């Protein structure tokens with residue numbers, strides 16, 4: 103699972119550093135050295151036209167100052183570098199690096215999408231003391247958005263329910279869905295399980311949570327027990343759903359380092375064999 107390193111502390115105000123770690127995003131792709139995961143140095147940032155004053159403070163990783171920046175869609179990478187989709191680096195980059203890159207991605211995206219006030223349309227400015235963009239014309243503030251979503255692994259005796267999402271990667275995972283306005287997390291669990299596979303559940307229990315920067319989710323994971331109904335995938339969001347019990351061969355599971363994989367791995371039926379490492 104992705105978690106910030108113990109040596110990381112968040113910052114909202116910039117720190118002078120002649121060699122900062124700069125996380126540069128073009129959409130959901132991050133700029134890294136070609137053939138590796140090295141971040142661009144100051145010269146590479148200059149080559150992209152990144153104004154140091156416009157970068158967003160992210161934090162300190164040990165003694166290194168980390169900052170985020172974004173470039174317009176279609177920007178070509180500087181020599182020796184490439185833009186790689188952040189999601190493609192799960193299972194490749196280490197978890198601490200991914201956690202900080204994910205935080206930087208969300209801050210860069212917030213900065214990019216809140217340059218103008220959503221209420222009156224005037225330009226906003228970033229405050230120095232916190233991650234907030236203020237509209238001086240009408241007083242509206244915009245903070246980085248976090249969208250809660252829940253994930254639930256439904257169990258029936260020793261078996262677990264896995265599903266293949268219609269628009270997903272083809273891998274099998276737990277059920278998941280966004281929290282709607284007015285809902286508690288528990289409401290979302292019950293609603294999504296009912297909508298996606300037609301089951302009732304009980305005994306909802308918290309497992310863990312993980313920031314998921316695609317683009318700004320907080321994924322909160324639960325387990326729940328089957329309490330009624332027959333399995334009926336909706337065919338829209340869920341293409342297939344199946345119970346997997348002791349001794350069953352498992353399909354290709356959610357990506358390594360995801361909370362989905364941690365949730366499934368922690369509740370594998372005895373003797374169930376994973377198809378992928």
Ligand SMILES: [Zn+2]
Pocket residue numbers: 219220221222223224237238239240241242
């Ligand atoms: Zn305004």
